[in-house]
Amino acid sequence: MDFAWRSSDDAFRQRLRDFLEGALPARWHADYALKGPGSHKMMQFAKSFVPKMADAGLLTRHWPKAFGGEESSPWEHIILSEELYSCGEPRSSAYMATNFIGPAIMRFGTPEQKEHHLGAIARGDVFWCQGFSEPSAGSDLASLRTMATPVNGGYLINGSKIWTSYAHSADYCFLLARVEGEAGHAAGITVFMLDMKTEGILVRPISSIAGEGDLHEVFFTDVFAPHSARLGEEGRGWQIVRTALHGERVGAARYEFANRALARAIEVLRERDMLRDPLIARRVLDAQATVEATRLLVYKVIDMRVKDVPPTAETSIARHLMMQSDRIVGALVLDYLPDAATRDGDPFLFMMIEHSRTAGIAAGASEIQLNLISRDMLNLPREK
Numbered sequence: 251m252d253f254a255w256r257s258s259d260d261a262f263r264q265r266l267r268d269f270l271e272g273a274l275p276a277r278w279h280a281d282y283a284l285k286g287p288g289s290h291k292m293m294q295f296a297k298s299f300v301p302k303m304a305d306a307g308l309l310t311r312h313w314p315k316a317f318g319g320e321e322s323s324p325w326e327h328i329i330l331s332e333e334l335y336s337c338g339e340p341r342s343s344a345y346m347a348t349n350f351i352g353p354a355i356m357r358f359g360t361p362e363q364k365e366h367h368l369g370a371i372a373r374g375d376v377f378w379c380q381g382f383s384e385p386s387a388g389s390d391l392a393s394l395r396t397m398a399t400p401v402n403g404g405y406l407i408n409g410s411k412i413w414t415s416y417a418h419s420a421d422y423c424f425l426l427a428r429v430e431g432e433a434g435h436a437a438g439i440t441v442f443m444l445d446m447k448t449e450g451i452l453v454r455p456i457s458s459i460a461g462e463g464d465l466h467e468v469f470f471t472d473v474f475a476p477h478s479a480r481l482g483e484e485g486r487g488w489q490i491v492r493t494a495l496h497g498e499r500v501g502a503a504r505y506e507f508a509n510r511a512l513a514r515a516i517e518v519l520r521e522r523d524m525l526r527d528p529l530i531a532r533r534v535l536d537a538q539a540t541v542e543a544t545r546l547l548v549y550k551v552i553d554m555r556v557k558d559v560p561p562t563a564e565t566s567i568a569r570h571l572m573m574q575s576d577r578i579v580g581a582l583v584l585d586y587l588p589d590a591a592t593r594d595g596d597p598f599l600f601m602m603i604e605h606s607r608t609a610g611i612a613a614g615a616s617e618i619q620l621n622l623i624s625r626d627m628l629n630l631p632r633e634k
Contacts, residue, residue, distance in 0.1 A: 257375045262326055266333045269306055273299060279597040283338035288464035293419045300374035302414050311347050317356060318372035323539035324552045331503035336510045338601060343416035346582045347378045351424050358482040358490050379420035381468060383408045383410040392499035398427035404476040410469045417453045417466035418448050426491060429484050439487035442475050505544040508575040515583050518590055530586055534539040537578045542573040563627035570619040580606025
């Protein structure tokens with residue numbers, strides 16, 4: 251594997267940086283990103299920023315040409331993710347629609363569903379949330395209890411979701427519900443693409459350190475979903491969601507946010523003449539090594555995709571290392587720059603602390619990744 255970038259990749263990265271320099275406000279981190287990814291101010295910005303990305307041909311370049319993309323390489327896609335994460339992900343929730351919801355619709359949707367949803371996503375006109383976790387089904391999604399009862403013309407959905415990011419501003423929800431079967435089994439789980447304006451949906455905010463407006467409870471009371479809102483066949487939701495989650499966990503270059511925060515922390519440590527301390531210098535080197543190892547492992551997974559080699563545990567290892575990168579950089583900042591990691595201190599370092607607290611939970615808990623590694627790479631038996 252050659253780690254040197256092609257000249258075309260370097261040119262694309264520079265093109266993207268030039269676009270971001272012109273599109274982001276001067277006080278981007280302090281006035282926008284610091285408010286939280288789901289905040290009202292951030293979402294209002296994203297609703298103008300994401301269509302600009304689409305107009306510039308940057309939003310869905312990795313999509314097939316038949317759906318408005320340019321079939322760009324996975325390498326361009328990871329460059330895009332790195333640059334956006336390094337500045338705090340200004341797309342807000344739009345990354346979900348472009349990274350995994352859209353591709354899931356391409357693979358499992360009907361021609362009518364593709365026509366209805368994919369163009370709107372590619373133009374940056376709609377924003378999605380994902381309705382997966384429930385009060386009794388977080389990491390173990392097979393335990394979900396939200397029911398979709400078949401009725402004339404569709405389904406009546408009853409139940410609740412929790413920790414749902416961006417629900418208050420979403421146009422659609424990529425929802426998991428059970429058509430049949432008992433909690434604890436994947437059988438019966440079905441995916442719905444639910445219009446969030448449908449009668450019977452109630453959204454309540456959850457206060458958290460992740461920032462204003464990021465997490466929510468969502469309640470469904472006799473919510474009617476027509477057959478046209480179901481993605482794929484009844485009971486095939488587990489296959490669809492596994493495909494979707496795989497795209498989410500590797501498609502997001504979370505390590506680049508840790509890398510940017512670490513670079514800023516080193517600047518502040520140098521300004522304060524603290525790098526002379528060998529203990530601090532060692533901690534910095536450990537953090538740099540972890541972030542770089544994460545980046546290279548993600549590149550290995552991307553290289554396997556390019557060569558059509560199916561990854562096994564590599565995806566889970568990369569995801570676990572992304573969490574460790576956030577935690578190690580966050581701990582370094584808290585231990586040696588606590589004053590800079592406050593809301594009134596350095597905006598980027600404060601964002602890092604908030605970000606690192608949720609790194610081991612969002613998009614697949616750390617323990618789940620370790621279980622997958624033990625099963626797929628080490629062939630360890632399940633706990634009885």
